[in-house]
Amino acid sequence: MELILETLGLTETAALLSLSSPGWGANLLRGLANSLQIALGAFGMGLVIGLFGAYGKLYGGPILRDLLAIYTTVIRAVPELVLILILYYVGTDLINKLAQFMGYGRVEISGVVAGIWVLGIVQGAYATEILRGAIQAVPPGQIEAARAYGMPALLTLRRVTIPALMAFATPGLANLWLIATKDTALLAVVGFNELTLETKQAASSTRSYFTFFLAAGGLYLMVTLCSGVVFARIEKWARRGQPSLRQGGL
Amino acid sequence: MPTAASADPDPAATATPGTRPPSAAQGQSGQDAVRIEGLHKSFGTLEVLKGVSLTAKQGDVVAIIGGSGSGKSTMLRCINFLETPSAGKIVIDGEEIEMRADGSPANRRQIERIRTRLAMVFQSFNLWTHRTLLENVIEVPIHVLKVPRAEAIAQARTLLQRVGLANKEDSFPAFLSGGQQQRAAIARALAVDPSVMLFDEPTSALDPELVGEVLTVIRDLAAEGRTMLLVTHEMRFAREVADHVVYLYQGQIEEQGPPAEVFGNPKSDRLRQFLQSVS
Numbered sequence: 001m002e003l004i005l006e007t008l009g010l011t012e013t014a015a016l017l018s019l020s021s022p023g024w025g026a027n028l029l030r031g032l033a034n035s036l037q038i039a040l041g042a043f044g045m046g047l048v049i050g051l052f053g054a055y056g057k058l059y060g061g062p063i064l065r066d067l068l069a070i071y072t073t074v075i076r077a078v079p080e081l082v083l084i085l086i087l088y089y090v091g092t093d094l095i096n097k098l099a100q101f102m103g104y105g106r107v108e109i110s111g112v113v114a115g116i117w118v119l120g121i122v123q124g125a126y127a128t129e130i131l132r133g134a135i136q137a138v139p140p141g142q143i144e145a146a147r148a149y150g151m152p153a154l155l156t157l158r159r160v161t162i163p164a165l166m167a168f169a170t171p172g173l174a175n176l177w178l179i180a181t182k183d184t185a186l187l188a189v190v191g192f193n194e195l196t197l198e199t200k201q202a203a204s205s206t207r208s209y210f211t212f213f214l215a216a217g218g219l220y221l222m223v224t225l226c227s228g229v230v231f232a233r234i235e236k237w238a239r240r241g242q243p244s245l246r247q248g249g250l
Numbered sequence: 251m252p253t254a255a256s257a258d259p260d261p262a263a264t265a266t267p268g269t270r271p272p273s274a275a276q277g278q279s280g281q282d283a284v285r286i287e288g289l290h291k292s293f294g295t296l297e298v299l300k301g302v303s304l305t306a307k308q309g310d311v312v313a314i315i316g317g318s319g320s321g322k323s324t325m326l327r328c329i330n331f332l333e334t335p336s337a338g339k340i341v342i343d344g345e346e347i348e349m350r351a352d353g354s355p356a357n358r359r360q361i362e363r364i365r366t367r368l369a370m371v372f373q374s375f376n377l378w379t380h381r382t383l384l385e386n387v388i389e390v391p392i393h394v395l396k397v398p399r400a401e402a403i404a405q406a407r408t409l410l411q412r413v414g415l416a417n418k419e420d421s422f423p424a425f426l427s428g429g430q431q432q433r434a435a436i437a438r439a440l441a442v443d444p445s446v447m448l449f450d451e452p453t454s455a456l457d458p459e460l461v462g463e464v465l466t467v468i469r470d471l472a473a474e475g476r477t478m479l480l481v482t483h484e485m486r487f488a489r490e491v492a493d494h495v496v497y498l499y500q501g502q503i504e505e506q507g508p509p510a511e512v513f514g515n516p517k518s519d520r521l522r523q524f525l526q527s528v529s
């Protein structure tokens with residue numbers, strides 16, 4: 001092993017990336033874990049917002065529909081970096097004001113929670129549109145059949161609408177998830193220790209920019225590749241009832 | 251429980267499902283599986299049903315015929331409140347559906363409960379495409395009627411066998427012919443052991459050579475005494491299986507009676523014309 005590294009001239013690189021100190025590998029992995037945690041949380045929160053948003057847009061009253069239109073338009077119009085700065089500083093400021101008003105002192109807001117909250121709101125806007133399209137693609141007859149057999153609204157949602165819309169929503173949601181993983185990098189601007197900020201710190205302390213950013217790029221790529229495998233399985237499962245377009249000759 | 255805007259509040263109507271209240275008003279009402287009185291339905295300004303009254307007794311097969319747009323589907327869909335009637339009265343198994351003055355259901359729970367006793371078979375099957383045939387059939391028994399899973403599966407297998415789909419239980423609907431899908435939909439309907447089956451043109455979406463297999467299944471159900479309301483364009487079939495035939499014309503019952511009368515000796519000119527046009 002060492003011989004290979006030496007002949008490749010990578011001994012120094014290996015030392016820099018080593019998991020034990022003085023290597024910075026552990027920091028990078030910790031950053032990755034933080035990034036994934038935020039991405040997962042934000043994606044989940046985005047799905048919940050998206051489901052409510054989609055239903056609100058499709059079936060809500062005029063006021064709710066207008067509010068949701070403003071939400072999705074504004075969020076999708078403003079650059080994400082700006083949104084993150086606004087939501088992060090405004091959000092933490094508001095919470096602190098509220099805490100002081102209610103007689104508590106300053107509250108320390110955990111970076112993970114703030115990150116999930118901020119990115120979740122961004123993800124929710126995109127998820128609303130993805131799920132709205134997917135709900136509309138579900139054949140109305142299937143929902144009607146559920147109603148005709150006495151299924152209450154929530155049971156219909158859980159047993160019929162959501163499983164049926166998965167077939168249409170999975171590709172869009174897979175995209176959204178990948179965006180979530182990469183958007184976590186933007187949280188570096190508010191000083192959150194996710195993968196990109198950890199990389200930057202390691203790089204500037206050691207002056208090995210190339211090594212560390214290449215390593216970080218590799219980690220992001222791995223996340224993408226693994227996600228691809230997972231979503232391919234989900235999509236296959238979600239489309240299990242539909243004939244493949246490739247089957248049937250020609 | 252006060253029933254809104256209903257002329258005949260029936261205290262026993264809220265009793266457990268299946269028990270039919272001994273009604274004093276009409277002697278035979280205990281045997282009525284479905285009773286519709288003065289049903290009106292408008293879509294905006296278009297009045298589609300203009301006061302339809304109809305009774306189906308237990309075990310009756312009522313065929314509903316009429317031209318396109320006469321309101322047959324709308325009437326059937328009003329019975330289980332897939333459409334909200336504008337006015338009228340609907341009584342299922344002696345239990346009157348509580349309606350507000352505008353016709354909307356006053357008691358969602360009651361509607362959901364009554365719907366499990368009315369099984370609908372749709373023109374376009376409407377099977378759940380993400381579930382296998384077996385899963386389609388056990389879905390409502392397990393999740394709505396709370397039947398134990400093993401029991402539901404055993405019953406579903408019997409039903410699928412009965413409609414000739416025993417070897418297809420793991421297939422998804424999209425991989426089957428229209429006739430097979432409709433037979434599966436009938437199995438799904440039977441799985442709730444309905445008091446009344448509602449068929450809305452069950453064979454209209456089928457290729458001609460597949461119509462027969464579905465009609466055979468329906469014929470068997472009629473013979474075993476299932477109560478059913480059957481909207482159909484298959485006049486010969488209606489004549490053969492129905493106990494009672496209703497001819498709907500522009501939202502009103504133009505003529506009704508036993509099939510021999512309605513088909514053999516139509517009194518109204520419109521019905522006569524209609525029968526000529528479809529034969």
Ligand SMILES: Nc1ncnc2c1ncn2[C@@H]1O[C@H](COP(=O)(O)OP(=O)(O)OP(=O)(O)O)[C@@H](O)[C@H]1O
Pocket residue numbers: 293296298316317318319320321322323324325
């Ligand atoms: N949701 C709706 N909104 C507006 N109009 C409707 C709606 N559903 C039905 N209609 C109208 O009501 C009338 C009756 O329709 P319905 O589907 O009950 O007719 P039908 O007798 O079943 O005809 P068919 O034999 O073609 O199925 C038609 O004029 C139709 O256009």
Ligand SMILES: [Mg+2]
Pocket residue numbers: 322323324451
């Ligand atoms: Mg119709």
